[in-house]
Amino acid sequence: MTETSPASTPASTLAELAQLAGVSVATVSRALAGNPVIAKATRSRIEVLAREHGFQLNQAARNLRLKRTGAIAVVLPLGHEAEQHLSDPFFMSLLAPLADAIADRGHDLLLSRVIPRDDRWLDAIVDAGRADGVIVIGQSNQSAAIERVAARYRPMIVWGADGQSQAQITVGTDNVAGGRMAAEHLLNQGRTRLAFVGNIEVPEFAARYAGFEQALHHAGTSAATLLPVHLTGDASYSAIEDYLAGHPSPDGIVAASDVIAMSALRALAGHGKRVPQDVGVIGYDDVLISMYTTPSLTTIRQDVARGAKTMVDLLFQRMEGQEVASVVMEPELILRNSA
Template sequence: MPPTPTVSTLAELAELAGVSVATVSRSLAGNTVIAESTRTRIVALAREHGFQVNQAARNLRLRRTGAIGVVLPLGHEAEQHLSDPFFMSLLGPLADAIADRGHDLLLSRIIPKDDRWLDAIVDARRVDGVIVIGQSNQIDAIERVARRYRPMVVWGADMPDKTQITIGSDNVAGGRMAAEHLLAQGRTRLAFFGNIEVPEFAARYAGFQQALAAAGGGQATLLPVHLTSEASYSAIENYLAGHASPDGIVAASDVIAMSALRALAGRGKRVPQDVSVIGYDDVLIAMHTNPPLTTVRQDVARGAAILVDLLFRRMEGEEVESVAMTPELILRASA
C-alpha cells in the first residue's frame, strides 16, 4: 500500500527538505544540475510522505503536453486501416521509442476532407511534436505545415526540394535492385504493380525503370493498383483475365505482392516457375506466404528509432537532416 499523503505541495516538501521549491522541482524531474545526493534525499522524502507530482500542472507550466502525435493521412487509400501489416510493423517500435522518452502516443488516422487537416492537428496544441506516417497525396498540405512548424518529421519518400524532414528507405535503390534481380533471372516481360500517386511508390517505380533502361529497355507494364488486399487482388485478377501474364512482377508493397500470388494461383500460374514475384517492406507475414515472398526489406525498427530521435532533437531546436536507409533484397522462394 502506498503511504497516506502527508505532503501535498512542492512548498511543503521544500520546507521539509530545507531547500528551495526550485531545488525540489528540479530534483523530482531528475535534473542533473542538482547534486545527486540532494536529488536522492528529496526523492526519498517524497516517497516517504506520499507526495505525487501533478504532471498536468507541470506540463502546463513547461508548456508541453507529454504526448506525441502520430498521424496517418490516407488521402489516396481511404479504405486502408491500421491493421495493415506495414502500419502494424512500424507502430509497435514507434510506440516503444516514444514511451522510452517519457511521452504518450496520440494516434490519428486521417481521411483528409480539405488541405487544412494537418494545420488543425498542430494548431490544437494537444501534442509536443508530430510524426506523419506516409505522404499519401498530401505533399502540399504536409509541406505547408513543415515550413512553419518545426517539431515534425515524416516517414516517406526523400524530398530534397522540400522543407519536410523525411525518414524512410532509399526507394529508388529498392525498386532498382528488385528489377535487376528479375532481369538477372532472365525475365523479360516485367510489370510494376502499385499506385505511383504515392511518392514512395513513384520512387520505387523510378528505380524499376532505371534498371530496365540500363538493361537496354524491354517490355514493361505499370498497373496502378491500390494498397488494400481486396482492392489489389481484384485489380490484378481483372488484369490477368484480359492480358498475357508478365513473367516478373515488382510489387510496390508486400500486401500487393501477396494479392498477386493469390491471383496468379487462381489463373494456374506457378510462382516462381512461370512468374517471379518480389514485394517491398518485408512485413512479418512475408516469410509465411506460399511460396515465401522475396521482398525488399525496410528496417522499420531502425526507422522508428530514427523518427523519434530526429523529432526530439527538433523539439530541442537542433538542425537535422533527412535519412534514407539502405534497403536489402531478401531472397525467398517467390523469385
C-alpha cells in the same frame, strides 16, 4: 512531547518535499520528471522520499506551466487509400517501435487516422495545441499540404520519400535503390516481362517505380507493365485478378508493398501460375507475415525499428530548437522463395 516522523506528516507540495530533501524546488521538479541533468543518486533519494510521503507530481499542471502537453501526435493521412486501416501490416510494424520510442521519452502517443477532406487537415492538427510535436506516417497524395505546414511548423517529422529543396524533414528508405534492386534481381534471373504493381501517386511508390525503370533502362529493355493498384488486400487482389484475366501474365512482378505482393501470389495461384517457376514476385517492406506466405516472400526490407527511433530522436531535437537533416536508410534485398 512525541517526535513526529517524516512519514506521518506527508509533503503535499513541491516546496515541502524540497525542504525534506534539502534541495531546491527546481531540483525536486526535475528529479520527479526523470530529468537526466539531476544526478542519479539525487533522483533516487527524492523518488524514495516522494513514495514515502505519497507525493505525486502534478504533471498536467507542470505541462501547463511549461506550455507542454506531454503528447506526440502520430498522424496517418490516407488521401489515396481511404479504405486502409491501422491493422495494415506495415502500419502495425512501424507503430509498435514508434510507441515504445515515444514512451521512452516520457510522452504519450496521440494517434490519428485522417481521411483528408481539404488541404487544411494538417493545419488543424498542429494548431489545436494538443501535442508537443507531430510525426506524419506516409505522404500519401498529400505532399503539398504537408510541405506547406512544414514550412511554418518545426516540430514535425515525416516518414516518407526524401525530396530536394523541401521544408519537411523525412525519414525513410532509399526507395529508388529499392525499386532498382528488386527489378535487377528479376532481370538477372532471365525474366524479361516485368510488371510494377502499385499506385505511383504515392511519392514512395513513385520513387520505387523510378528505380524499377532505371534497372530496365540499364538492361536495355522496356518490356514492362505498370499496374496502378490500391494498397488494401481486397482491392489489390481484384485489380491483379482482372489484369491476369485479360492479359498475358508477366514473368516477374515488383510489388510496391508486401500486401500487394501477397495479393499477387493469391491471384497468380488462381490462374494456375507457379511462383517462382512461372512468375517471380518481390514485395517491399518485409513485414512479419511476409516470411509465412506460400511461397515465402522475397522482399525489400525497410528497417522500421531504426526508422521509428530515428524519427523520435529527430523530433525531440527539433523540439529543443536544434537543426536536423532528413535521413535516408539503405534498403536490403531479403531472398526467400517467391523470386
